[in-house]
Amino acid sequence: MSEVKRSLFDNLNSFFGFDKFKGDQEAIITNILSGNDTFVIMPTGGGKSMCYQLPALMSDGTAIVISPLIALMKNQVDQVRAYGSDDSIAHFLNSSLNKGEILQVKKDVVEGKTKLLYVAPESLSKPENIDFLNKAGISFVAVDEAHCISEWGHDFRPEYRKIRSVISQLGENTPIIALTATATPKVQQDILKNLQMQDATIFKSSFNRNNLYYEVRPKKNPNKEIIKYIKGMQGKSGIIYCLSRKKVEEVAETLNVNGIRALPYHAGLDAKMRAATQDKFLMEEVEVIVATIAFGMGIDKPDVRFVIHYDMPKSMEGYYQETGRAGRDGGEGHCIAFYDEKDIDKLAKFMKDKPVSEREIGTQILKEVVNYAESAVCRRKQILHYFGESYNEAACNNMCDNCRHPGEKFEAEQELLTVLKLIKKLEENFDEDHLVKILVGVDTPQTIKYQHNKLPEFGKGREQGELTWKSVLRQAVLNNFLIRDVDNYGLLKLSKFGTSYIGAPYSIKFVMNKDMDIDQARDSSDHNGPGGALDEVLLGALKELRKKIARQRNLPPFVIFQDPSLEDMATHYPVSMEEMKHISGVGAGKAMRYGGPFIELIKNYVEENEIDRAQDLTVRSTANKSGNKIFIIQNIDRKIPLEDIADSKGLSYQEILHEIETIVSSGTRLNLDYYIDDIIEEDRQDEVYDYFRSAEADSIEAALNELGETDYSREELQLLRIKFLSEFGN
Structure with a gap:
């Protein structure tokens, strides 16, 4: 062993207690100690920190x-x-320090006591700090989270683009090491160019994390699914990511009232609170952190067992980095994301006011998230392809939902040929959305503008449908028939492989994309445990019982319990009055009035069919909602107009009606005559009452059709339905 190598291993052992390096660490550290610029692309958990900490100490x-x-x-x-x-061996310099602390840091650095000084890019560029650093001996500069340099990165910071000019002021030959866990080929080029590191030695580890299981679920009832999942992971740590601070607070509160120790973490909390929260998580005083993306960067907790995305993230880089916080010790790591197209629409709306170039970049990055969520192809293959890495899905070993539950395959030779020929004909000038619109024959401003609605291909693929063409285009990219030009609006270009396929096509099978609105094909018991799926047989029996009780009481069936309540009973099997009170749309009053026979029926059904009930079936609502309920009831008792009640709680008129309907459906009687009599004449009220008395269902649409949309507004019918349910059901 050479003298340099022996010194390296001696220092590794004496400082950190390890006797061997991980992956490329030894080569990276040797390269830095030789004074060379170094670019490190290494997934979370790969040991990036060691790559600059050890050479700094040496x-x-x-x-x-x-x-x-x-x-x-x-x-x-x-x-x-x-x-x-x-x-004094390590310090940080940022806005959290007072003047005395800053002076001490500078003194230690100038005296040569400090080996590592952590600095925010904003602090680095201050003239007084540049002057002070010029008095100190700088060994090298490490740019951590280097993807922040690129506008194409998921966490772009304008201050990062000024780093090179500051480094130049610290000495021409100062070596640089740039490190990131998430960088597409485009972002990698941006980093090298901006830091003027074109001659850097590049160390790129595989982005694959074999121990992580990836899954995307339709966002149908996320709170219930998350609570059930966490209770099944008893004693294990996890992180839940939400996009807004408000949602972080709501989810954390919901977890706590359901017996799960959780804390919120977001930029709206003060620094002391955030630090304390982080420490409690590290010390295992709480099981779960509910956070915005501010949490987790560099947090050294190796045994995070699950990362849940309550909302889909804004980018695949963000998703990869956040999921990468699971299983850093090589143990199990479950990564579950809840997908709803409405969340993507919200993210797209946020971008509307941004500059054009930023909006175009953001839109393309967001499209990749949608592609990932809706695709039925191996999740791991998609992630690695995004980062420029080829992967054979056979190696996934069922460590993603799509490999564990393979989708339907179809022969795609003709469809692939059609797509490739169309792209060639249009001279590679259009993106996926435009091509799909041509093939299914949808007139848009774009298809009309370019007269593509007159092409022989227009509508040629209407029979196959949009889902098929999206599947073909996305898998053509994944399998390298096409290249998405990220520099140019995401236009699709033919690869050499794609061009040769046009000349010599062959049979090829693709997997049909998921329609996330209807995709419930996956056995819900696979991730929900017992009681996760709707029991159709029990639901039929509950409806028969409801009909019988309704006839006895001379009431429409929906007054007893509405359909969603029966569906919830047929999913969770409540066998006590306490459990019945937690069924959707069933409060204490309704449970006491009507619940008995239903509980009896369910008890017998469970015993006869030997059903193993889930014990964590109820999601208790947060105190905030019960506070809202009391506020609304008190104000209705005081005869306050509904518009005023809504305003005081920051709700729309539709939202206040929904809240009131929920209160009444759960069994609380409310007298709204003071409000309704002011706006709806008595004879019109009677007509609606007569309709609901004989109606089989409580549908507003059906009522509008029967009574006439010109005679009644939706809101009027909702109000009268509330009054009807309150008087006859409660």
């Missing part, structure tokens, strides 16, 4: 580590200090 002078998050800095400084004998 070099003369201080290494500057540029990092985007204060929480990340504190965590890493604590780690390095734990290895050293003196706290």
Whole structure:
């Protein structure tokens, strides 16, 4: 063993207690110690921090580590200090320090006591800090989370683009190491160009994380699914990501009232609160952190067992980095994302006010998230393809939902040929959405503008449908027949492979994409446990019982229990009055009035069919909602107009009607005569009452059809349905 190598291993052992390096760490560290620029692309959990910490400890002078998050800095400084004998070995310099603390940091650095100085890019560019750093000996500069440099990265920070000019002021020959866990080929090029590191040695590890299981679920009842899932992972740590602070608070509160120790984490909380939350998670005082994307960057908790995306993230890089916080110790890691097209629409709306170039980039990045969520192809293959890495899905070993539950395959030779020929004919000038519109024959401003509605291909694929053509185009990209030009609006270009296929086609099978609105094909018991699927036989029996009781009481069936309540009973099998109270749309009053016979029927059914009931079937609502309920009831008792009640709670008129309907459906009687009599004449009220008395169902659409949309508004019928349910059902 050479002297340099022996020194490297001695220091690895004495500082960190390890006797061998992970992956490319040894080569990376040797490259930095040789004074070379170094670019490291390494997945989360691969040991990036070691790549700059060890050479910093071995070099003369201080290494500057540029990092985007204060929480990340504190965590890493604590780690390095734990290895050293003196706290001055590592410091951070950011806005959280007072003047006295800043002076102490600068003193330690200038005196050569500090080996690692963590700095935010904003702090780095301050003239007084550049002056101070010029007095210190700088060993090298590490740019952590380097993807923040690129507008194509998921976490673009304009301050990161100024880093190169600051480094130049610290000395022409200062070596740079740039590190990232998530970078597409496009982002990698941006980083090298911006940092002027074209001659850097590049170390690129595989993005594959064999121990992570990837799954996307339709967002039907996420709170219930999440609670059930976490209770099945008893004692294991996890992170739930939401896109808004409000949703973070709501989900954390819901988990707590359902017996799960959870804390919220977002930028709206003060720094002390965030630091305390992070420490409680690390010390296992809480099981779950519900967070915006601010949480987790560089957090060294190796045993996070699940990462749940309550909302789909804005980019595949963000998704990859956040899921990468699971299973960093090589143990199990479950990555579950809930997908709803409405969430994607919201994200697209947020981009409307941004500059054109930023909006176009954001739209393309978001499309990749949709492609991933709706695709039936191996999740791992899609992720790795996005990062420029080829992968044979056979190696996934059923570690994603699509491999575990394969979708329907179809012969795609003719469809693929049609797509490739059309792209060639249109000179590779259009994106996926436009091509699909041509094939299914949909007139849009674009198809009309380019007269593509006159092409012989227009409507040629109407019979196959949009889902088929999306499947073909996405899998043509995944299988390298096509290349998506990210620099140019995501236009689809033929690869050499695609061009040769046109000349010599052959049989090929593709998997049909999922329609996430209707996709429930996956056995829900696979991820929900007992009681996860609707029991159609029980539902039929409950409807018969409801009809019988309705006849006895001379009431429409929906007054007893509405359909969603019966469906919930047929999913969760409540066998006690307490459990019945937690069924959707059944409050204490309704449970006491009508629940007895239904509980008896369900009890007998469960015993006869030996059904293993899930014990965690009820999701208790948060105190906030019960506070709303009390507020609304009190204000109706005081005869306050509904518009005023809505305004005081920041609700729309439709939302206040929905809240009131929920209260009444659950068994609480409300007197709305003071409000209804003011706006609806008595004879019109009687007509609607007569309709609901004889109606089989409580559908507003059916009522509008029967009574006439010109005579009644939807809101009027909703109000009268509420009054009817309150008087006759409660």
